[in-house]
Amino acid sequence: MKNKYYVPEFVCARIIIFFVTSLVGVYIIFIDKSNYLCNSEGFGCPLCGMKTAIHHAIRFRFEQAYSSHPLVWLIFLIAFLFLADIVISFFVLHKKRLQR
Numbered sequence: 001m002k003n004k005y006y007v008p009e010f011v012c013a014r015i016i017i018f019f020v021t022s023l024v025g026v027y028i029i030f031i032d033k034s035n036y037l038c039n040s041e042g043f044g045c046p047l048c049g050m051k052t053a054i055h056h057a058i059r060f061r062f063e064q065a066y067s068s069h070p071l072v073w074l075i076f077l078i079a080f081l082f083l084a085d086i087v088i089s090f091f092v093l094h095k096k097r098l099q100r
Contacts, residue, residue, distance in 0.1 A: 006096070011089045018082045025075075029054055050075070 004010060029051050053072035056065035065072045 006089060006092045008093060011093060014089070015086055018086065022079075022082070 047069070049069040050072065053065040053068035054075060056062070056068060057072050057076065
């Protein structure tokens with residue numbers, strides 16, 4: 001059975017999805033200044049403090065980042081997995097192209 005995970009069209013679709021997801025994240029974290037339901041309704045949402053935590057983590061203040069939101073490491077893990085998938089996909093596609 002052929003591995004469809006590294007078909008060029010599927011790789012391209014994944015890269016587009018990763019790019020759009022990253023753009024939305026960057027927009028929410030760095031550009032959007034609006035308050036969401038957690039501030040207007042008076043209860044905390046699961047991502048309360050994540051914007052502050054990411055700002056601290058980018059500046060290498062990991063203790064403050066963890067105190068702002070304990071799951072800040074998850075954002076960086078997801079970003080690493082996105083990048084690893086893209087790099088591995090390019091290597092596999094390049095190897096397939098060389099074998100032709």
